[in-house]
Amino acid sequence: MFPNETGFSVTNLKYMKRWYVFYTEDVTIRQRVVDEIEMPSQFGLIPWGQHIDIFTRCESKKRALFYIEKSIENGWSRPQLNSQIDNNLFERQGAADNLLRGKDDNPSVGLLICKTAKKTIVEWSLKDINKPLGIATYQLQEVVERTIAEIEEANKKK
Numbered sequence: 001m002f003p004n005e006t007g008f009s010v011t012n013l014k015y016m017k018r019w020y021v022f023y024t025e026d027v028t029i030r031q032r033v034v035d036e037i038e039m040p041s042q043f044g045l046i047p048w049g050q051h052i053d054i055f056t057r058c059e060s061k062k063r064a065l066f067y068i069e070k071s072i073e074n075g076w077s078r079p080q081l082n083s084q085i086d087n088n089l090f091e092r093q094g095a096a097d098n099l100l101r102g103k104d105d106n107p108s109v110g111l112l113i114c115k116t117a118k119k120t121i122v123e124w125s126l127k128d129i130n131k132p133l134g135i136a137t138y139q140l141q142e143v144v145e146r147t148i149a150e151i152e153e154a155n156k157k158k
Contacts, residue, residue, distance in 0.1 A: 015052050022055045022064070040065065045072050050081055057085050066090045 008016075043051070050071055058064040067090065071081050 015056075019051060019055050023061060040068070042068055042072055047078070050076075050078050053078065053082055053085070058090075063090045 046068060051068075054064045054067045054071075058067065067081060067085060070076065070084065070089070074080075076084065
């Protein structure tokens with residue numbers, strides 16, 4: 001088939017088959033099915049090693065395509081990609097965004113709240129995580145007291 005091509009190890013050939021099966025598992029088998037399968041144009045924008053990490057670690061095409069898109073968008077290296085997969089960015093981003101976003105809201109931003117500059121208390125991973133809002137120090141008690149006072153004041157005006 002490719003008489004002058006080299007570098008196709010048995011392992012790489014198995015990965016190629018797994019990659020194909022992963023992205024085409026829901027395609028009905030017909031004659032000339034190869035001509036009908038549309039792969040996203042982004043597929044060629046990340047290295048093969050990152051593709052292997054994505055399709056072997058993701059349970060769904062939706063999740064895999066998310067990591068492909070984020071890898072391209074953020075210029076992730078392979079270790080950065082694997083770190084994001086290890087930290088479940090897909091799940092965290094989707095869960096937080098679903099909880100906080102209204103139907104007419106713009107994309108969310110990342111938020112990092114710290115008790116001190118060295119200890120993270122809360123980290124929200126939202127849409128556009130590559131543009132986080134950081135707060136170096138944060139006095140939770142002050143905010144709670146101020147919020148309670150504002151609520152009480154609003155209730156008095158009613």
